[in-house]
Amino acid sequence: MDQRRPEAPEWRIQENDVMSRKPIEHVGTNGGKRKRRPSPRFFDWRTSDPAKFAGAEGLTDELTTYKEHLDELLRREGDFVLIKGRQVIGIYSDREQALQAALDRFQDHPFLVKRIVAKEPIHTTGGVLS
């Protein structure tokens, strides 16, 4: 049995094979307009002010306190902090502990329990909303 590999076809540039000099037409660029820059997916606590977003009215003091104590809080990044007003109540290794402490002290009054992060995720849903 002949084990030789078949010879590769010989490719030669023919005169008619010269690439077209017609300008490239870009497609899918929204009629030539510049693409909209994607929205940021994170809020950087070091460089941004939480008050720049609407809706913080109920927990303004707590968010401000979080930012003011950011450096010391980040020593326990990933844990959970309980903040009430302008006071950091405690840092806990899991959310359940933080919530239990919050319930014991504040019952159903407003408080902030959040994971300690330097960059806050900006959440989204899939667009199936009414």
Next chain:
Amino acid sequence: MAIHVLSTLFPTVQVSLSVGTAFSSQGYGGTPVMTTALIDTGATITAISSQVNGALQPQQIGTVLYRRPGQIASWVPSYLVQLDFTTHLRPGPPFHLEVIEENPATPGVDVLLGQDLLEKVIMVWDGPRGRLLLTY
């Protein structure tokens, strides 16, 4: 390991929601709710409808940044809920989730299951049979 096999036309699942024992034992929260949830792979956080939120009356535990499609981000209240899958071959532990209030467009659907939950389960979508296999 809990195993759920669901016969479904689109990726929905029956769930039970409550405020969890930590809150209910102290008299907080409303009535537990059984409803339909839609698996929303495009959502980064689980959401409950305003109707469910009103019945459940979960404790607000903080606030998260949330951007509705096509809108700018804002702080919205976040709540703690306990979620269980109710249609199962073998029961599993409940999930404790930080959720937001948002109204799904799909009629009969009151919960959007986001990536915060989906990252904790193994999900196999069997399209030809219209089945969803969920293990965790």
